[in-house]
Amino acid sequence: MATNRTFDQICVGDSAEIKRTCSSNDLLVFAHASGNLNPLHLPDIDWTGDGKIDKPVAPSMWVGALVSAVLGNVLPGPGTIYRTQSFNFLDRVTVGDELTVRVEVTDKHSNGNVVLAVSVRRADGELVTDGVAEVTAPTRTIEYDTSKLPGLLVERHRHFNRLIEMAKTQPALPTAVIAPDDPSSLEGAILAAREGLIQPVLIGAADRILAAAKEIGEDISGYELIDIQDEAEAAGRGVSMVHDGRVRAVMKGHLHTDDLLRHVVKKDGGLRTKRRISHVFVMDIPGRNTPVLISDAAINIAPDLATKVDITQNAIDAALSLGLDTPKVGILSAIETVNPAIPSSLDAAILSKMAERNQIKGGIVDGPLAMDNAIDVQAARTKGITSLVAGRAEVLIVPNLESGNMLAKELTFIAHAEAAGLVIGAKVPVMLTSRADDARARLASCALALLYNYWQSNGKPVGLMADLEG
The missing domain is CATH 3.40.718.10 (Isopropylmalate Dehydrogenase)
Structure with a gap:
């Protein structure tokens, strides 16, 4: 559920941020939505002509669109109208980069507009984009159930x-x-x-x-x-x-x-x-x-x-x-902890230890893992699992x-x-x-x-x- 902050509720110094990891699917969806088919920004394409699949670079406006996500979802939130922006794109974003997108209110105008400083940083703190955005803030409280948005499936084999x-x-x-x-x-x-x-x-x-x-x-x-x-x-x-x-x-x-x-x-x-x-x-x-x-x-x-x-x-x-x-090998069970009542969790723990002792060779083995935290990084983080395999199996x-x-x-x-x-x-x-x-x-x-x-x-x-x- 997304809830906004009205113009009267917003104060100079208020801030908000979101985190987003750039994926290949993000680039494909953006290409379809924007019509920008520059091969530099598309996965699985040899755009340099050297015979290798080249790692794509995210379009700068995709990064800018993440700022819109903070403004439209969090601060001010639903009902916000974007007016102007001025961004400096200091470095390129590639697939796999985890970004923190932050906005901070620097001024309020009598016409209902709010000015916000913008920054986008990688996980290591390196600044990739900064600038200023100006929006018209909503004047009444709006709540929106984000689960109503239909999902998208990008089919790529x-x-x-x-x-x-x-x-x-x-x-x-x-x-x-x-x-x-x-x-x-x-x-x-x-x-x-x-x-x-x-x-x-x-x-x-x-x-x-x-x-x-x-x-x-x-x-x-x-x-x-x-x-x-x-x-x-x-x-x-x-x-x-x-x-x-x-x-x-x-x-x-x-x-x-x-x-x-x-x-x-x-x-x-x-x-x-x-x-x-x-x-x-x-x-x-x-x-x-x-x-x-x-x-x-x-x-x-x-x-x-x-x-x-x-x-x-x-x-x-x-x-x-x-x-x-x-x-990276995930040994699946119903849970991610060892429970003597669930034999598969015991087997998973033993197999993981056998791999550590080189009785199973060639891979990194971890278990027990449930399906969600075996293949989804965020699920593994949410459950506090620290592992080279969890979320990346x-x-x-x-x-x-x-x-x-x-x-x-x-x-x-x-x-x-x-x-x-x-x-x-x-x-x-x-x-x-x-x-x-x-x-x-x-x-x-x-x-x-x-x-x-x-x-x-x-x-x-x-x-x-x-x-x-x-």
Whole structure:
């Protein structure tokens, strides 16, 4: 609820301030609202022409608009009419800068106008803008319920585009595609092949695969096709081709997950390693600075502590392969404190300590964390959590399959995220997409597999996410 101060209530020396952190979404919304499409101010654009994504600079008038927010919301508040302003923009603001915007009353005029000194400073106290604003203050008390303002959703799926471009710099990955006998799974494999990500070997019922190809208008005569009517047998053939060295990845088509995993995890002739296999969802969520990884939401139903150790390590490895340097891992529970009555909070604390003792490597692990304070900095601050991970988690380890599956699908269908999936912990990456996934999700999963395969072989990622961020 915003409440104003009338002209009669305002005194010289009164002051007010707000804090605001500049985000990429702020710049996109401002570009749409103002019509200023100067690429200097837009994220994800190589405006210098050097081949890198350059860090955008906030328009100076966006900074000036923050002054309007103080005047219109706090001092004087609702009912204020802006008259004049004179600002000096002393330094540039970039994404991630936390700003304190302050106004102080310096004079009152008999015509109802109020003069205010303006300052905008970074968190370190450096002054970036100063000046003077003059407004007509309201003469009657006004209250406004700010919750009535409709929200905005900025849909941007930049991360998958970048990961796909990274993957395309590498040779195509020979891949056994199991039972691609419906239009979506076949189209995904063909699209990935066309983009140079995989060399598909199609294994399944030839009549159904050819019918799917005809339905989507694709000629698959240039791809190897192994005719096996039984889906489980087709899965077994794909796994055996890994041992023969003919393929270096496996991709799920239109068959049930259990039919594929049964051959992946079997003791004799499977793809098991010393580590428990787990599934990782990679989510491209609008507004997030990096992809968000969720595990395990597809394989391990109710993992014990030992299994969670492998799940956490697998997820860190996946994050490293995508170019996240020292990924921040939040172990989720219902609360952010240890409670013996909530087993997931105990597991989270143990996993965090194991990471401190180098029993889990490659990432910064903290828990227990609730979902809000794992991904939102302000929520973490409000609850007084001091952590390198809290509010900044890039990897989320869920208590069980049910919670992970619900979280991933909520992000997909409510937060408009794009999702791709990969099984980690086997001898080769396994692309485990849903039968309902579209071709783009399958394309992104192929990119993940190629990047992970490169990381497995070379011990380093194709590129760093920080470099992509500019």
